[in-house]
Amino acid sequence: MGDNKTLPAAVKRWDENTVAKTIGRFPERQETFLTISGLPVNRLYTPLDTKDLDYEKDLGFPGEYPFTRNIQPTGYRGRLWTMRQYSGFATAKESNERFQFLLDQGQTGLSVAFDLPTQIGYDSDHPLALGEVGKVGVAIDSLADMEVLFDGIPLDKVSTSMTINSDAVVLLAMYIAVAEKQGVPMDKLRGTIQGDILKEYVARGTYIFPLGPSMRLITDTFKFCSEKMPLWNTISISGYHIRESGSTSVQEVAFTLANGIAYVQAAIDVGLNVDVFASRLSFFFGSHSDFLEEICKFRAARRLWARIMRERFKAKKDSSCRMRFHTQTAGCTLTAQQPDNNIVRVTLQALQAVLGGTQSLHTNSRDEALSLPTEESVQIALRTQQIIGFESGVGDTVDPLAGSYYIESLTNEIENKAMEYIQKIDEMGGAPAAIEKGYIQREIHDAAYSFQKSIDSNERIVVGVNKFQVDEEHKFDYLRVNPESERKQIEQLETLRKTRNDGKVQTALKDLRQGAEGDTNLVPLILEAVKVYATLGEICGVLRDVFGEYKAADL
Amino acid sequence: MSSSKKIRVLMAKPGLDGHDRGVKIVARALRDAGMEVIYTGLRQTPEMVVRAAIDEGVHCIGLSILSGAHNALFPKIMELLKAEGADDILVTGGGIIPEDDIPDLKKAGISEIFGPGTPLDDIVEYIKANVKL
Numbered sequence: 001m002g003d004n005k006t007l008p009a010a011v012k013r014w015d016e017n018t019v020a021k022t023i024g025r026f027p028e029r030q031e032t033f034l035t036i037s038g039l040p041v042n043r044l045y046t047p048l049d050t051k052d053l054d055y056e057k058d059l060g061f062p063g064e065y066p067f068t069r070n071i072q073p074t075g076y077r078g079r080l081w082t083m084r085q086y087s088g089f090a091t092a093k094e095s096n097e098r099f100q101f102l103l104d105q106g107q108t109g110l111s112v113a114f115d116l117p118t119q120i121g122y123d124s125d126h127p128l129a130l131g132e133v134g135k136v137g138v139a140i141d142s143l144a145d146m147e148v149l150f151d152g153i154p155l156d157k158v159s160t161s162m163t164i165n166s167d168a169v170v171l172l173a174m175y176i177a178v179a180e181k182q183g184v185p186m187d188k189l190r191g192t193i194q195g196d197i198l199k200e201y202v203a204r205g206t207y208i209f210p211l212g213p214s215m216r217l218i219t220d221t222f223k224f225c226s227e228k229m230p231l232w233n234t235i236s237i238s239g240y241h242i243r244e245s246g247s248t249s250v251q252e253v254a255f256t257l258a259n260g261i262a263y264v265q266a267a268i269d270v271g272l273n274v275d276v277f278a279s280r281l282s283f284f285f286g287s288h289s290d291f292l293e294e295i296c297k298f299r300a301a302r303r304l305w306a307r308i309m310r311e312r313f314k315a316k317k318d319s320s321c322r323m324r325f326h327t328q329t330a331g332c333t334l335t336a337q338q339p340d341n342n343i344v345r346v347t348l349q350a351l352q353a354v355l356g357g358t359q360s361l362h363t364n365s366r367d368e369a370l371s372l373p374t375e376e377s378v379q380i381a382l383r384t385q386q387i388i389g390f391e392s393g394v395g396d397t398v399d400p401l402a403g404s405y406y407i408e409s410l411t412n413e414i415e416n417k418a419m420e421y422i423q424k425i426d427e428m429g430g431a432p433a434a435i436e437k438g439y440i441q442r443e444i445h446d447a448a449y450s451f452q453k454s455i456d457s458n459e460r461i462v463v464g465v466n467k468f469q470v471d472e473e474h475k476f477d478y479l480r481v482n483p484e485s486e487r488k489q490i491e492q493l494e495t496l497r498k499t500r501n502d503g504k505v506q507t508a509l510k511d512l513r514q515g516a517e518g519d520t521n522l523v524p525l526i527l528e529a530v531k532v533y534a535t536l537g538e539i540c541g542v543l544r545d546v547f548g549e550y551k552a553a554d555l
Numbered sequence: 556m557s558s559s560k561k562i563r564v565l566m567a568k569p570g571l572d573g574h575d576r577g578v579k580i581v582a583r584a585l586r587d588a589g590m591e592v593i594y595t596g597l598r599q600t601p602e603m604v605v606r607a608a609i610d611e612g613v614h615c616i617g618l619s620i621l622s623g624a625h626n627a628l629f630p631k632i633m634e635l636l637k638a639e640g641a642d643d644i645l646v647t648g649g650g651i652i653p654e655d656d657i658p659d660l661k662k663a664g665i666s667e668i669f670g671p672g673t674p675l676d677d678i679v680e681y682i683k684a685n686v687k688l
Contacts, residue, residue, distance in 0.1 A: 107665045116571035116622055120598075128600060131627025132571050205573015205597050245576045330578070336671040369671045372623065428606055445579055452580050455673045465672040473654075481623065 004047050010020025011046055036290035037248035039413060045405035053243045053408055062398045064318070066306035068299050069399040071322045071355045077393030082360035083385045084161060088113035089372060090485040092148035095138040097154060100489065105382060109360060111161040113137030119206040122168045124489045133486035135404040141493045142535045144384035146174040147181065155298065156184040156468065160191035161326070166208040169194040169217050170539050173527040192233035192282055195221060198259040198431055201550065208540060211432050213547035217522065218263060219270045222277045224523035233282040235263060236326065244332050248413055248450020249297045254421030255440055257305055262431040263344035264313055274313050278320035287349040288330040296407055298356025301413035321379065327353035328362040333371040338464040338472065342366040346504040354388055355401055361385055372481070488536050496533060504532040509542050558573040560688050563613040567604045568597050572622035577649060581617060584675035586683070608644060614686045615645040625652055629677065630663035645686045659666040
């Protein structure tokens with residue numbers, strides 16, 4: 001950027017005179033400054049730090065390759081990001097009421113949280129489901145629950161994101177079936193299933209099947225949707241949970257994109273054309289507490305993915321190279337101490353995500369280090385987004401921080417460091433192999449441990465936790481999931497098993513078993529099974545039988 | 556306690572919750588403090604936790620839950636320990652546990668609950684001070 005022949009000497013002069021004089025009298029707060037991910041931060045950045053940047057090649061224009069500045073030509077001037085609060089708890093009926101509340105409050109998309117039994121393919125009456133039914137999300141046992149969950153919500157109007165992974169295909173099938181009952185054909189449905197199994201093995205833990213069959217379910221879904229659901233996001237390749245598990249920002253980008261590479265490769269290997277499915281891939285990142293680093297992370301991830309798609313996978317269409325992503329503010333930065341401070345943390349993190357160009361955003365509630373959020377806390381979190389969107393003005397020009405010497409320098413550094421990791425993972429045989437070796441898990445754990453150590457030793461300050469503490473008693477209204485919900489859910493399940501047509505269920509499950517044993521696409525078979533009210537546990541039970549279960553590697 | 560005997564700890568994840576960042580960090584901190592630590596991995600039933608504790612002859616069990624299932628699972632584990640005559644084992648818990656729930660969990664026999672933000676040294680010191688060897 002520009003011709004700076006005399007600049008090196010000028011920087012040297014500034015350093016040796018002006019800075020040295022000041023430091024002699026007023027030492028800096030620390031010997032060295034590091035980002036939260038451990039990247040060094042210089043005192044000052046100048047055009048020298050961005051001298052190798054080629055504007056048209058490395059930044060370009062919004063809406064054009066390599067999309068560093070934004071995937072939309074007009075940024076947020078056309079439409080603000082989708083404000084999408086993740087929610088769901090207890091029974092389908094209670095969750096449906098929360099959805100209606102959020103839509104009334106101006107939320108523009110739904111994001112469904114499922115309880116753990118649903119996420120791991122167990123019905124609510126399974127012994128391992130004890131105490132978990134309806135806790136971290138809504139309990140779904142069959143299509144009957146899904147009908148209640150979306151009752152009165154027009155599925156041709158809202159887009160729905162579902163945080164479901166190992167058994168995503170079953171929930172997708174239920175969604176298709178509910179929509180069909182509402183008279184909405186599947187090619188009109190908009191939304192996302194997370195469906196990112198690789199990060200479950202390393203970070204989130206809701207895996208069921210071994211790697212091979214899990215990847216098959218994913219490529220079956222890609223194939224089915226590329227033919228029948230052109231508006232559906234078939235996967236949300238997620239760095240959020242990797243980051244929440246303690247990774248650095250560089251690791252978040254690297255491991256997420258390495259997983260992305262594995263999915264693209266798997267789809268190509270089963271014969272799909274990259275330009276047919278790639279535009280429906282979506283991503284999901286966290287927004288942690290280092291303000292400038294996070295903005296650079298989003299920009300770096302976007303550029304790196306574009307380059308991977310074009311250079312490595314030879315994608316012809318620009319839309320195949322476009323990284324669309326959802327962001328959630330970092331749950332792990334919320335403190336149980338002085339919980340109202342979390343509103344401020346979330347505000348900064350939300351602003352980062354917007355300055356980084358996110359397509360949709362979830363803002364955490366202040367009380368989430370204590371319990372599930374109350375309706376009041378969720379409302380403040382949503383209002384935070386609305387204030388940024390409608391009052392702050394930051395969305396009125398595209399990528400406003402571009403060209404900052406530091407922003408561009410750090411964007412480069414994150415991209416380069418992430419690429420080094422990806423090369424290392426490639427040498428191990430790709431993300432699945434690196435996961436089976438436990439490499440990615442160990443890297444994350446090491447980063448998490450040293451982060452905790454830096455807080456315990458007061459090297460890193462967390463306000464209210466290791467500095468500025470007060471004596472406090474928490475006077476919070478907790479959201480409590482009524483323990484009755486679990487019993488009610490199990491009762492409904494028992495009624496369903498008695499009243500449905502069992503013959504049809506058995507036939508559908510037999511067909512599914514045969515399909516799973518062969519190599520036919522399983523999505524249509526699962527769709528048939530959910531339509532006759534086979535339960536999630538029954539469907540996943542058949543697949544568990546045929547595929548076996550994943551056993552986690554010892555760390 | 557005798558300084559020659561090593562404290563043995565079982566770190567356990569009862570329930571279906573996959574949040575294991577905390578439990579793994581605590582396990583490593585206890586190891587660094589000289590204890591022998593066994594980590595169960597995810598998705599343990601109360602029966603599996605108690606079986607492992609007895610088989611491994613541990614002095615302490617550290618339970619971690621972030622899904623909200625603690626009220627159902629922690630007391631169940633304490634019941635089973637009592638039934639096995641192993642309730643001299645020190646049991647602590649951690650995770651996302653509302654303060655209002657703590658009195659009942661302590662009544663059930665959980666010795667201490669460590670919430671978010673607890674320094675690792677506090678956990679180490681607590682176990683050293685309270686474990687019966």
